[in-house]
Amino acid sequence: MAELPGQIQRMNGGINQLLEQIFGFSRRCLFRVISMGPIPNHLAFIMDGNRRYAKKCGLEEGSGHKAGFSALMLMLQYCYELGIQYVTIYAFSIDNFRRQPEEVQSLMDLMLEKIKSLLEKESIVHQYGIRVYFIGNLALLNDQVRAAAEKVMKATAKNSRVVLLICIAYNSTDEILQAVKKSCINKLDNIEASGSCKHEDTDSDIEAKDMENQEKKIQLVDIEENMQMSVAPNPDILIRSSGETRLSNFLLWQTGNSQLCSPAALWPEIGLRHLVWAILNFQRSHSYLEKRKKQL
């Protein structure tokens, strides 16, 4: 009789495993069907609603973010299974530093723990061969988190299958500002360098002078190549959970032509159906957009 609870547990475990395998199989079938149409190359997520989720479920403070992390791992798994190559997530904004110090500290501790876990053998990084980038003003982070982030970037530098960009201490306006600064410095250095060579050249005709003036002016590519997000193409879809429809200073430069989705679900509640819905919508407008891109 004492063996009964143990047997029931084993049966439960067995049933769970079976169910998981069935779900996994159906999911892969679904993905194969969706892949008949165009699949986005780059997906971006604003993971909004963790604290509201904790409040809603009556959990303690901070557990909303932990639930959010599990949801994130699930979404990453779905994205990479589907064949999406780049995924960007908005982990922590520069504006979030304005929150209560205790909350900021607990978020930093959680991020440190999770960043370190990425280096473990069983982590999703090794499972999918992910190259990880940390995008943002890393100087604003404390030393431990920054060191851990740099370690992960170095360790995954050789991975090439898929890419995960984690925006931490990030603001789009800050990113643009840094790119503008770098472009100014580079251009001024170039002008100085070329100016010293062209000292004796006084017979240049008007055309050459025009070209020179054009070269002296900063071009769009100068700014773009100095953006931290230039390691990835522009996102095709931006998904913000919790139903808010705003960009909140995230990837303003890169989402000019991205499709914007704002499912009402809070981030820990996000699931496969939201991802599938976003991709189906993307496929609907894709052919029209491709035509426009070719015209441009």
Next chain:
Amino acid sequence: MLSLRVPTPTSFRRLHAGRSRLSRDCLISYSPSFVNRGVRLRVRSTKSEVVFTPTEEEEEEVTLPEELQPELMPKHVAIIMDGNGRWAKNQGLQPWDGHRAGVEALKEIVELSGRWGLQVLTVFAFSTDNWIRPRIEIDFLFSLFERSLKSEFQTLAKNNVRISIIGDSSKLPKTLLRLINEVEEATKNNTRFQLIVAVGYSGKYDVLQACRGIAQRVKDGEIDVDEIDEGLIEQELETNCTEFPYPDLLIRTSGELRVSNFLLWQLAYTELFFAQELWPDFGRSGYIEALMSFQQRQRRFGGRKS
């Protein structure tokens, strides 16, 4: 004509229209108008036929629709006027008929915005991406713009509206450029409401020209590279023509879920609203729906609302 106009303290907003007797044969009726518009008084005497009524400019009805709350109205609304071509196609008309209908819709929205107390309205008239359209359509669009500007300029100037045009004006026809300069110069001191029209504009181009301006200032020794900050970029962007460069609400019609490179930097914390209607059908009801949606949103700017 006499008009009695007093500044409105906030408590006046709670007053309802009413009437009271000044004397046995003299009635005074008053109705509170919208914020900053004062109180409108009408004095009617039964003995004489004299009626003191407000001057013509204040005749218009300025109360907000009851669905909207005055204290939650946005200061700056931006609109992407999408869907003229599709509207024309649905009606079996030519694309330029769609644009004409679009201008009529725009007139209505500008009037409502002014009446409902908005400070700035920015509209996306022509993007840098639109240059690929057929030449005949582009020429029509610019001539339509010129005609509309000429015909509406007087009304807008009389109503104390400031008009600003932003965007890369280098490719615009010379006559249009001259008209734009005239209009901007003539209305630059108007203060009640500002209409910003983006023509040949793209958010990236705006940041690029701001960057060039800053680089020039650094080269001239006016500022140091280390002094470049977000405030400086904001000053150099084309939206520096207004006191409120950041839209509170962005509306895009025709159901497309994209920003299409409009106002990049300025949209950092803007609430986005995507309307299903095509632009010529947008009108008053669509506008009210968008503003109602805005008023229900919780804006946190990265912080927390505890």
